[in-house]
Amino acid sequence: MSEKTGETLLEVKNLRTSFQTDAGIVQSVRGISFHANRGESLGIVGESGCGKSVSMLSIMRLLADNAHLKADKILFNGEDLLHKTAKEMRSIQGNRIGMIFQDPMTSLNPLFTVEEQLCNPLMRHLKLSKKEAKARALKMLEDVGIPSPEKRLSQFPHELSGGMRQRVMIAIAMCCQPELLIADEPTTALDVTIQAQILDLMAHMKQEYGTSVILITHDLGVIASICTRVLVMYSGLVMEEGSIEDIFYRTGHPYTAGLLASIPKETKEKLIPIYGTPPDLLNPPKGCPFTARCPHAMEVCRQYQPPLVPLGEHHSSACWLHHKSVKAKIGEVKL
Amino acid sequence: MAKYILKRLTAGIVSLFILVTITFFLMHVIPGGPFSPSEQRNVPEKILVQISDKYGLNDPLIVQYGRYIGNLLHGDMGISFKKQDTTVNELIAAGFPVSARVGALGVCTALIVGIPLGIIAAVRRGKLADGFSMVFATIGVSVPSFVICVLMMYLFCEKWKIFPSYGLRSWKGYILPVFCMAFSQIAYITRLMRSSMLETLRQDYIRTERSKGVPEFQVIGKYALKNSILPVVTYVGPMVASLLTGTFIIEKLFSIPGLGRYFVSAITDRDYSVVLGLTVFLGSMIIICNLVVDIMYAVIDPRVKITE
Amino acid sequence: MPTIEPNEPTHSLSMTDEIPEALLAPLSDSEREKETISRPSVSYWKMCWMRLKKDKLAMLGLTVLVIMTLLAILVPMFSPYTYDQTDFAHPLEWPSALHLFGTDKMGRDIFVRTMYGARISLTIGFTAAAINMVIGVLYGGIAGYLGGMVDLVMMRIVDILTGIPSLIYMILLMMFLGNNIQSILIAMCLTYWITTARMVRAQILTLREQDFALAAKVCGLSKWQILIHHLIPNSMGSIIVTVTFLIPSAIFQEAFLSFLGIGIQVPMASWGTLANDAIEYLFSYPYMMLFPASAISITIFSLNFIGDGLRDALDPRLKK
Numbered sequence: 001m002s003e004k005t006g007e008t009l010l011e012v013k014n015l016r017t018s019f020q021t022d023a024g025i026v027q028s029v030r031g032i033s034f035h036a037n038r039g040e041s042l043g044i045v046g047e048s049g050c051g052k053s054v055s056m057l058s059i060m061r062l063l064a065d066n067a068h069l070k071a072d073k074i075l076f077n078g079e080d081l082l083h084k085t086a087k088e089m090r091s092i093q094g095n096r097i098g099m100i101f102q103d104p105m106t107s108l109n110p111l112f113t114v115e116e117q118l119c120n121p122l123m124r125h126l127k128l129s130k131k132e133a134k135a136r137a138l139k140m141l142e143d144v145g146i147p148s149p150e151k152r153l154s155q156f157p158h159e160l161s162g163g164m165r166q167r168v169m170i171a172i173a174m175c176c177q178p179e180l181l182i183a184d185e186p187t188t189a190l191d192v193t194i195q196a197q198i199l200d201l202m203a204h205m206k207q208e209y210g211t212s213v214i215l216i217t218h219d220l221g222v223i224a225s226i227c228t229r230v231l232v233m234y235s236g237l238v239m240e241e242g243s244i245e246d247i248f249y250r251t252g253h254p255y256t257a258g259l260l261a262s263i264p265k266e267t268k269e270k271l272i273p274i275y276g277t278p279p280d281l282l283n284p285p286k287g288c289p290f291t292a293r294c295p296h297a298m299e300v301c302r303q304y305q306p307p308l309v310p311l312g313e314h315h316s317s318a319c320w321l322h323h324k325s326v327k328a329k330i331g332e333v334k335l
Numbered sequence: 336m337a338k339y340i341l342k343r344l345t346a347g348i349v350s351l352f353i354l355v356t357i358t359f360f361l362m363h364v365i366p367g368g369p370f371s372p373s374e375q376r377n378v379p380e381k382i383l384v385q386i387s388d389k390y391g392l393n394d395p396l397i398v399q400y401g402r403y404i405g406n407l408l409h410g411d412m413g414i415s416f417k418k419q420d421t422t423v424n425e426l427i428a429a430g431f432p433v434s435a436r437v438g439a440l441g442v443c444t445a446l447i448v449g450i451p452l453g454i455i456a457a458v459r460r461g462k463l464a465d466g467f468s469m470v471f472a473t474i475g476v477s478v479p480s481f482v483i484c485v486l487m488m489y490l491f492c493e494k495w496k497i498f499p500s501y502g503l504r505s506w507k508g509y510i511l512p513v514f515c516m517a518f519s520q521i522a523y524i525t526r527l528m529r530s531s532m533l534e535t536l537r538q539d540y541i542r543t544e545r546s547k548g549v550p551e552f553q554v555i556g557k558y559a560l561k562n563s564i565l566p567v568v569t570y571v572g573p574m575v576a577s578l579l580t581g582t583f584i585i586e587k588l589f590s591i592p593g594l595g596r597y598f599v600s601a602i603t604d605r606d607y608s609v610v611l612g613l614t615v616f617l618g619s620m621i622i623i624c625n626l627v628v629d630i631m632y633a634v635i636d637p638r639v640k641i642t643e
Numbered sequence: 644m645p646t647i648e649p650n651e652p653t654h655s656l657s658m659t660d661e662i663p664e665a666l667l668a669p670l671s672d673s674e675r676e677k678e679t680i681s682r683p684s685v686s687y688w689k690m691c692w693m694r695l696k697k698d699k700l701a702m703l704g705l706t707v708l709v710i711m712t713l714l715a716i717l718v719p720m721f722s723p724y725t726y727d728q729t730d731f732a733h734p735l736e737w738p739s740a741l742h743l744f745g746t747d748k749m750g751r752d753i754f755v756r757t758m759y760g761a762r763i764s765l766t767i768g769f770t771a772a773a774i775n776m777v778i779g780v781l782y783g784g785i786a787g788y789l790g791g792m793v794d795l796v797m798m799r800i801v802d803i804l805t806g807i808p809s810l811i812y813m814i815l816l817m818m819f820l821g822n823n824i825q826s827i828l829i830a831m832c833l834t835y836w837i838t839t840a841r842m843v844r845a846q847i848l849t850l851r852e853q854d855f856a857l858a859a860k861v862c863g864l865s866k867w868q869i870l871i872h873h874l875i876p877n878s879m880g881s882i883i884v885t886v887t888f889l890i891p892s893a894i895f896q897e898a899f900l901s902f903l904g905i906g907i908q909v910p911m912a913s914w915g916t917l918a919n920d921a922i923e924y925l926f927s928y929p930y931m932m933l934f935p936a937s938a939i940s941i942t943i944f945s946l947n948f949i950g951d952g953l954r955d956a957l958d959p960r961l962k963k
Contacts (some may be wrong), residue, residue, distance in 0.1 A: 022694055062545055065460075086551070094547035101546075106539040111636060121547040156637040172547065253413045292675050300666035302674075304656040325662035350803045352739065358815070365818045382681070419826040473951075476944040481896055481902050481918060485925060493926045583810065583903070599903055602814045619807035625805070 009180060009212050010036040010059070013072040017051070020066045024185035024282045028054040036180065037255035041206065041213040043227030045220055045259065049278060051236040052216045053102075056182050060099055061089050068291050072231045098173030098211075102185040104165035106156035112282075114141075115153040118172055125176045140171040143208070144201060163194035164167045170201060177209050184216045186276065198286060200293055218264050224248070229314065232256050235289035242315035252317030257335040288320070296321060296333060340626065347622035351615060355407070358614045359400055362607055368392060369605045370418040389418060403611065412615065417601075425613035427594065431616075433503070434581030434593030440509060441516035441578050442571070449521040449568065453528020455519055456553060460533065464602040468525055475522020484515045501590035512589045516582055520574060527572045543609035567634060572628030574621040646705055694956040697860045701952020704945035711942055715761035724752040726759040727910035744934045747920055756912040757934050763913040764894050764939070768822060768946075771893035776886045778832065779839025780875060786840070787847030788870045794844075801837055809834050813896075816906055822908045827897055835893065839885050848877035880957035887950035893942040900941055914939045 008135045017029040029051040036042045044052045058069050059081065074081040076092070084092070093099075101107040115137060122133040134153070141149035144167040157165055166186060173181055183202065187195040187267060203226050206213050215227055221232055223244070232240040232255065240253040250321045258274040276293040279285050286292070291301040300320050308316045320326055321333050344481060370383045370392065385392050391402065412423035456468040491511060492500035498511050535541065536559055544554045581595025594613070601609035633639045656662070685693070695701055719726060724742075730750030738745040744753035785795040787799060814828040820826030853876060859869045875882075894914075900906035901915025909916060914935045921931035 020698070060546060062542055073570045087367040090548040090550060092548070093545065094549075099538060099546040101543060103539060107543045109527075109544065109562070110638060112558065120544075120549060124548060169543070172543070273624055291670070294675075297670040297672060297675055298666065299668045300656070300662050302670065304667065307658060320662070323658060323662055326667060329664075329667050332681050346802075347806070348808045352808060353803060358811070361815050361819065365815065473947050474945060475939075477891070477947050479898055479902075479936075479943075480938045481899070482932075482940060485918075485922065485932055485936070489925060489929060489932075584899070598810055599814060599905070602811070602818060603905075608814075613806055614811055618806050618810065619805050621808065 005036050006040075007076075008035050008076060009038045009215075011169070012055075012059065014075075015055055015058060015069075015071040015074065016067050017054050017063065017067060019064070020068065024144045026281050027284055028236055030284065031057065032233070032236070034238065034241065035213055037229075038179075038212055040212060040229060041215060042225045043197070043230045044214065044216045044233060045218060045223055045224035045230060046233035047218055049281070050233045051281075052233050053184050055233075056184055056214065060093060060097060060182065061086070062093075062099075064077045066077075070085065070251055077292055091125070094121040094173075094178075095176045096178050097180045097182060098176070098178035098184045099175045100166070100181070102181040103163060103234065104162055104169055104188045105189065107169055108165055110157055113154055113156055114160075114168055118153075118168070120176060122175055136169075136175065138282065141168070142170070144171045144174075144203070145197075146171075147280050150240045153173060162190055163197065166190060166194075167201065170198070170205065174211070176208060178211055180212045180214065181206070182216070184219070186215070187222060188219070190215070195222075201227065205240040209275060214300055220247075220259055232259070235284060237289060237305075238282060238318065240292070240315075240317040240319075241308070242312065242317075246312060246315040250312070250315065251335045252311045253319050253320070253324070254296050254335060255290045256317075293315050298326070300326075340630075343629070344622075345546065347619070350622065351618050354618050355404070355611060355615060358611055359403065360396070361550050361600075362605075363396055365605070367605055367633050369607065371605075378476070384471055390414075399631065403608075405412065407615065411520060412612040415606055417604050417606045417609070423608050426597070426613060426614055430581070430592065430594035430597065431579075433591060434586070434595055435579045437503070437509065437512050437516065437585070437591060437593065438575075438578035440513045441520065441582075442575050444517035445514055445520035445524055445574075446571070447516070449524025450564075453525040454532055454555065454560070456525065456529040457532035458534065459629060465529075469529070470527050471512070472522040472525040472529075475519050480515060480519055480582070481584045481588070482520050484511075485587060487511050487515055488588065503591060510588075511598075512585050512591060513526065515589075516585055520578070523570065523574075527570055531563040531566045532559060535559045538562070547625075561635060565632065568628055568635070570632055572624040573621060576617070576624040580617050580620055646852070652880065652947055656691040660768055666684050666840050670841065673732060684834075691953075691956045695952055696953065697921060698952040700948040700954075704948030706954070708949065711761055711938075711945075712765060714758050715765055718758035718787060722752070722755045722758075724755045726756050726912050732749075735924070736774065736928055737928075745928075745930050747931060748924070753911070753917070753931065753934055757914070757938050760912045760914045760935060761938060761942070763824065763907060763911070763940070764897060764915075767827060767831075767897045767913075767954055768890040771828055771835065772886050772889040774828065774832055775836040775889055775893075776839060778883075779836035780882060781835065783840035783843030783845075784817040784870055785849055787844035788851060788874065791850075798844075801840065804834055804837060808835060810897065811902065814903075817900065824907070827900060827906055831893055831896060831902075835889060839889070841879055842885050843878060846881055847874050850874050850877050884950065884954045884957060887946065887953055891946040892948075894939065894943060894946075 014031050014032045015029055016027070016031050017035070019026045019028060029047075029255070032051070033056060044055075046052050047289075054063070057063050057077075058067075058071075059074055061081075063069065063071075066304065071082055076097070078180065081089070081092070107138050108114075115134065118137040119130070119133040122128050122136050123130065126133075126136075128136060137153060138149050143154055146152050146164060146167050152160065152164075152168075159166075160168065171184075181202075185203065187198050190198060199222065201315065202213065202215075205211065206226075214227070215223065217223060227244060229243055230241070231238055231251065232247065239255045240247065240251075241252070242252070246252070247256060251260060255274075258272075261272040262274060264271060274293055278291045281293065285291065286305070287303050288301040288305055291297045294301065299321060304320075306318045306320045306323075308318045309322050310316045311322065320335075340503045353469060368387070369390075370387045384393070394402075401411065406500040410424070410425075415423055415426060416425070444557045452468045452472075456472075459465045479608075488500055488511070491498045498507050499505075503512075503549075532555075533629060536555075541554060541559055544558050551557070581598075583598050584593035585591065585593040585594045594606050599611055600606075601613060663844055728751060730746065732750065734748050734750045736742055736746045736750075741753065742752050746752055747756070771857060782797065786794045812833055816830040816833065817826055820829060834915075847870075847928050853871075856869060856873060859873050864872070897906055897913060898915035898918065901913045902919045903917055907913040907916050909920065917935035918932060918939075921928070921935065
């Protein structure tokens with residue numbers, strides 16, 4: 001697949017997802033556009049509730065039935081996912097797009113063996129016989145670094161440790177050699193030492209299988225370790241998009257700057273938290289959602305949502321600080 | 336496994352023993368006896384004393400108790416005081432198969448209708464099918480069984496004369512009793528299955544199954560069903576015990592010669608040995624059913640270790 | 644699926660437009676403050692009540708129950724007949740303007756008797772539920788919180804109690820204590836609290852391991868204070884739901900016992916007694932069965948709707 005590296009694999013335009021709840025309509029994703037290229041790792045960062053998981057579940061069509069999904073387009077390898085039937089989606093789910101979830105403790109069915117859970121997609125998508133599927137499953141478990149895979153295959157999830165279970169999840173997601181792997185906070189629920197192992201494993205699997213990865217996390221450190229491009233989300237909107245260098249060294253949005261300032265670093269400078277809480281998505285503000293917490297907030301921020309403006313070749317940011325009138329008045333703001 | 340079953344059965348026997356003891360003394364505390372003058376007005380008092388003597392009812396209570404337990408250990412539950420020449424063992428041997436036949440049909444009907452109905456309601460939550468099954472289920476748990484029986488008898492036996500109102504002579508005789516017995520059970524199972532299935536469908540592992548591209552039919556019928564059936568299994572255990580041993584109201588109203596009809600009459604008649612016999616029999620059924628439930632639970636859920 | 648149109652962010656001001664000077668003023672802290680959460684915070688119980696109010700079936704159930712209670716209180720007070728007043732000149736009369744629900748074999752007015760029966764049935768239902776809630780919560784709470792040997796012994800007792808053929812025991816107790824409301828209540832206290840106790844124990848077992856319980860311990864609260872002030876209030880939602888379903892089953896049980904003729908005795912009237920009275924006239928005077936049977940069914944129907952609504956309102960996770 002390496003010959004096609006660089007071309008667009010997934011393209012999402014103006015995705016909006018909302019949920020009907022008792023309290024009203026929660027607008028979790030409010031019009032985001034992004035793309036993922038073949039062979040690259042895209043990171044999506046943002047705090048809890050910013051819509052990063054919901055947008056991925058929307059693409060995979062795994063939303064609860066009180067959800068409402070709208071988009072201008074969702075193209076996967078040129079195919080329109082938006083108008084596929086549930087049945088057509090199933091030949092993509094687990095086959096061409098694999099997914100790993102946050103909590104390995106609850107993501108595996110407690111009443112079925114690892115073999116059952118791993119062989120099901122193999123037999124379904126690759127049309128393998130039971131025997132072939134088992135052989136393939138064994139190899140997968142070996143690949144994800146599980147010792148004595150024969151024994152593990154017949155075990156139940158409760159007999160495995162958290163890290164082991166996440167390895168099984170990765171094996172399940174990768175067993176059909178998907179073109180895209182969506183990892184939704186794959187290391188959040190794990191111990192720090194295990195986190196590094198799982199990230200290494202994901203990087204290794206990506207290399208070996210030539211899979212593109214979308215990694216969702218709230219941890220910029222995790223992004224830095226394996227991603228090439230980053231999407232910063234806040235309150236259901238994209239705040240900033242760019243390469244890892246753009247985000248870390250040419251930061252273009254006060255929210256990204258806030259996130260960076262709150263990561264512990266080796267130098268003993270003081271950690272600066274972002275004060276306040278994100279806006280209520282039941283009734284989102286009409287202007288920039290970060291206004292309430294932004295140290296640079298102006299009147300215009302409260303009234304108008306800034307569009308994403310290009311700052312470099314692949315770098316763009318949604319902030320009024322980049323507007324010429326603002327620059328004329330207060331000059332370039334160092335973020 | 337064998338060790339576990341043995342342990343549970345031993346514990347069961349101890350519970351039964353406690354049960355028999357309490358029943359025995361409680362029964363004798365109740366005023367009146369099988370041959371007390373107030374019960375048998377037209378029999379001379381002297382003869383009553385003689386009869387009581389014959390059955391050993393004039394001995395001290397503790398002696399009677401010792402004798403009863405001794406006989407029980409040999410599997411002899413004594414003679415009915417009210418039905419001459421009938422032992423309690425014979426009574427149970429005659430009544431239980433009849434009750435069990437109706438009960439087993441009732442249990443099967445309840446499971447066959449209740450489980451799918453609950454699944455459909457959960458899967459189609461908020462839709463018409465859910466609404467219908469929930470209204471039906473709420474009616475089922477809200478209408479007392481005697482009202483259902485009486486209504487069915489009135490409609491099918493009196494008004495339309497489709498089914499006989501008593502006896503089990505043909506298959507037609509079974510339909511109404513089985514239906515009345517299963518009606519509220521279907522409702523309970525439907526409600527239980529629905530809420531359990533809804534809970535399961537919210538779990539992360541179901542999302543994982545879907546993310547693998549598993550068809551909805553298999554997600555629900557295989558992966559979610561195994562998880563959500565557990566509360567139903569727990570409920571069905573005691574239900575089986577009580578349905579198999581006969582339902583008083585149904586046996587009384589439809590004149591079915593089962594065990595259930597003795598529950599009340601034996602006590603009001605102070606037929607001590609029958610009351611005790613029924614207690615022992617029912618108690619053991621409950622204990623056995625609970626044991627079977629626990630074993631089934633462990634078979635379904637590998638996290639439950641029954642050897643401990 | 645409802646069509647939801649999320650309001651899209653307005654890009655009415657583009658990057659190429661000039662921004663008016665007035666909009667470039669920096670916001671003060673207090674002005675930014677206004678942008679933060681505008682939703683008023685609502686207490687848990689108030690939120691539950693708001694959710695319950697939206698549940699049409701539960702509200703219908705509540706209305707029916709209130710009407711039934713009012714009728715039960717008022718009808719026997721203002722009716723020209725009393726519940727035990729016989730009138731041998733007019734036995735077995737079909738419903739008419741004079742006797743709304745007709746009369747029974749002794750000429751007693753069935754309307755008054757049904758409403759009088761509502762008093763007894765509702766009293767038994769609510770009292771039995773309250774008593775069993777107290778026993779169940781204390782028993783389950785103590786077993787769950789103390790744990791160890793105490794828990795083991797207490798749960799063994801519960802196991803033995805579940806092995807009891809409860810019908811036989813209730814009848815035995817009723818014979819021993821006599822046929823009145825008190826003995827029905829006592830008979831029900833035998834095994835009714837077991838579900839509540841089991842549920843509370845399971846809840847306490849998980850709650851006591853949680854950090855807030857540890858925090859309370861660190862603050863120096865005694866075991867009992869933690870149990871009473873922290874653990875039990877936290878499982879109140881599930882307790883209330885269990886109890887709401889205890890009420891209908893207590894009413895059921897009373898009706899059942901009285902229907903067998905070993906509960907409330909004539910001339911007193913409960914719904915079960917009335918149904919028992921009616922059974923011999925079922926084919927000739929079905930109205931006698933119709934009214935008490937409908938009264939029980941409607942009441943229990945409402946209670947179940949309230950219970951379902953409460954469950955959804957207290958734990959919305961179970962609904963959505």
